[in-house]
Amino acid sequence: MxxxxxxxxxxxxxxxxxxxxxxxxMRLATMVAMYVILAQSWNFIGGLAGYxxxxxxxxxxxxxxxxxxxxxxxxxxFASWGAGGLAAVIFSALVGGAILHLRGHYFAIASxxxxxxxxxxxxxxxxxxxxxxxxxLPIMRMTVAEHxxxxxxSMLAVAFACMACAIVVHKSKLGFALRCIQQNEDAANILGxxxxxxxTIGFGFSAVFAGIAGAIYASWVHYIEPPDVFDVLISxxxxxxxxxxxxxxxxxxxIGAFILLTFEEFVWRTFLTVHAAALGVIIVAxxxxxxxxxxxxxxxxxxxxxxxxxxKR
Amino acid sequence: MTALLSxxxxxxxxxxxxxxxxxSFGIEAGEILGLIGPNGAGKTxxxxxxxxxxxxxxxxxxxxxxxxxxxxxxxxxxxGLSRTFQIVQPFPKMTVLxxxxxxxxxxxxxxxxxxxxREAMEQLRFTGLASVADKPAxxxxxxxxxxxxxxxxxxxxxxxxxxxxxxxxxxxxEIDDALAMIRKVxxxxxxxxxxxxxxxxxxxxxNRIVVLHHGQLIAEGEPSAVLRDPxxxxxxxxxxxxARYGGAS
Ligand SMILES: Nc1ncnc2c1ncn2[C@@H]1O[C@H](COP(=O)(O)OP(=O)(O)OP(=O)(O)O)[C@@H](O)[C@H]1O
Ligand SMILES: [Mg+2]
Numbered sequence: 001m002x003x004x005x006x007x008x009x010x011x012x013x014x015x016x017x018x019x020x021x022x023x024x025x026m027r028l029a030t031m032v033a034m035y036v037i038l039a040q041s042w043n044f045i046g047g048l049a050g051y052x053x054x055x056x057x058x059x060x061x062x063x064x065x066x067x068x069x070x071x072x073x074x075x076x077x078f079a080s081w082g083a084g085g086l087a088a089v090i091f092s093a094l095v096g097g098a099i100l101h102l103r104g105h106y107f108a109i110a111s112x113x114x115x116x117x118x119x120x121x122x123x124x125x126x127x128x129x130x131x132x133x134x135x136x137l138p139i140m141r142m143t144v145a146e147h148x149x150x151x152x153x154s155m156l157a158v159a160f161a162c163m164a165c166a167i168v169v170h171k172s173k174l175g176f177a178l179r180c181i182q183q184n185e186d187a188a189n190i191l192g193x194x195x196x197x198x199x200t201i202g203f204g205f206s207a208v209f210a211g212i213a214g215a216i217y218a219s220w221v222h223y224i225e226p227p228d229v230f231d232v233l234i235s236x237x238x239x240x241x242x243x244x245x246x247x248x249x250x251x252x253x254x255i256g257a258f259i260l261l262t263f264e265e266f267v268w269r270t271f272l273t274v275h276a277a278a279l280g281v282i283i284v285a286x287x288x289x290x291x292x293x294x295x296x297x298x299x300x301x302x303x304x305x306x307x308x309x310x311x312k313r
Numbered sequence: 314m315t316a317l318l319s320x321x322x323x324x325x326x327x328x329x330x331x332x333x334x335x336x337s338f339g340i341e342a343g344e345i346l347g348l349i350g351p352n353g354a355g356k357t358x359x360x361x362x363x364x365x366x367x368x369x370x371x372x373x374x375x376x377x378x379x380x381x382x383x384x385x386x387x388x389x390x391x392x393g394l395s396r397t398f399q400i401v402q403p404f405p406k407m408t409v410l411x412x413x414x415x416x417x418x419x420x421x422x423x424x425x426x427x428x429x430x431r432e433a434m435e436q437l438r439f440t441g442l443a444s445v446a447d448k449p450a451x452x453x454x455x456x457x458x459x460x461x462x463x464x465x466x467x468x469x470x471x472x473x474x475x476x477x478x479x480x481x482x483x484x485x486x487e488i489d490d491a492l493a494m495i496r497k498v499x500x501x502x503x504x505x506x507x508x509x510x511x512x513x514x515x516x517x518x519x520n521r522i523v524v525l526h527h528g529q530l531i532a533e534g535e536p537s538a539v540l541r542d543p544x545x546x547x548x549x550x551x552x553x554x555x556a557r558y559g560g561a562s
Contacts, residue, residue, distance in 0.1 A: 183404035192390035192420025
């Protein structure tokens, strides 16, 4: 209940943003919404189930290309976005069947390879995808402000859906099963958890919204090419955001996305050349000093207070 | 009476090592079967074979008239076969209640999370863990962890409960408590397979005993008779034990 209120209030406040009429701010907010989607998507498999997936960029790029190609064939905008999500889910089911029995580093590497496979497929099918030349999408007849507003609301709507889905999943049997798997998969199996099934569903959730986000992104920027939408950073940043915000929590991905993108915007503008290095430093600092994310700080503090109170009694 | 669970010439090897080698026996509802044998005899492996963790290389496992040899662990768990781990395997960061509720929800097939929690609480009361229900599992003492394993197993609503050294590391009072619980569960018709190193404990509680040695079944039957069996004496007990336990009854 509390989670729903926070989500509704947060989305409601953000939805007022276009009133400011600042297109730069709106572009930034669209980016935040997109990364909230990607971070929350990763959280389903990486946070809840504990499977460190690097497939996010694959789902994102596949969604982008599916919708771009379909739009080129005359499929309406929203239908093509839906198709982008669908393609990502189908892909996740196929790939999940092959790699979800791997654990830890092996799974991480295998999931990374799936992105490269997709990139290669695009590169070698220039007739359909434009290959390395990239692909142009139909230009939409809108003013700059309308364009910015439309894509902001589109991304925000999907982010909302993704967050709502996360809230439901966290409370559901699926969420419980994924947490059991994360804690001890063998013990979970013995307790009757069909780990393989739940992992595949979790992987599907981590694919669908990322695919739709990719599709919207493609329409937003009008032009996509493999190095852009299959960029490994699209896999890495959501992961860092979740670690930053709090693994397996509902709002950790949101907090992480805000922090990282704000930081990035600042660093990017100030020190253009050390951008990648700064990201690296953050990752190292995170792993060393804050393995449980920002949210854990508040919880630890609460825990300490509670413990102190308990001792007094 | 046909057995609830029967093993037919079951074998399982790891590389060249025959950890379980052509074992056959049956278990009936409500029975407490002691499974004993020296370290490395294949007791745990036998449980792993039955629960599908390390499926048999040959032979069949028949449960309730159905061949379950090739089923997956989670399927077998749902059919009513539950086990505890020799090395306890809780979900460390979950609460004690959640740990047990998982068993009720996934294997016991409780209709809802709320119902699973309610059933879990019942098992926690039965096993004397109700007061620590909301603590994370990793905060428990060894004795409590052993009981948690037991509670998880019960929450799965088993017809056969396999206990892999649930008493190891417990003191005498704790063992007595555990045995009382085991008896109560068996009285409800649940078959119990009890792996146990303390002979005194096995004898006091088992209806029947099976002895494994080098993966093979070397003796089976009523406790005192088995302990007098020369093969068992030689392989496992040594003459001193035979005189003390086998001769006394
Ligand atoms: N997963 C495995 N891989 C390889 N070898 C194994 C495996 N599990 C068991 N073994 C071997 O199989 C043999 C039987 O082991 P098992 O654990 O079943 O014995 P046990 O009777 O339970 O012994 P203990 O009383 O010490 O628990 C041992 O030699 C052991 O090393
Ligand atoms: Mg053992």
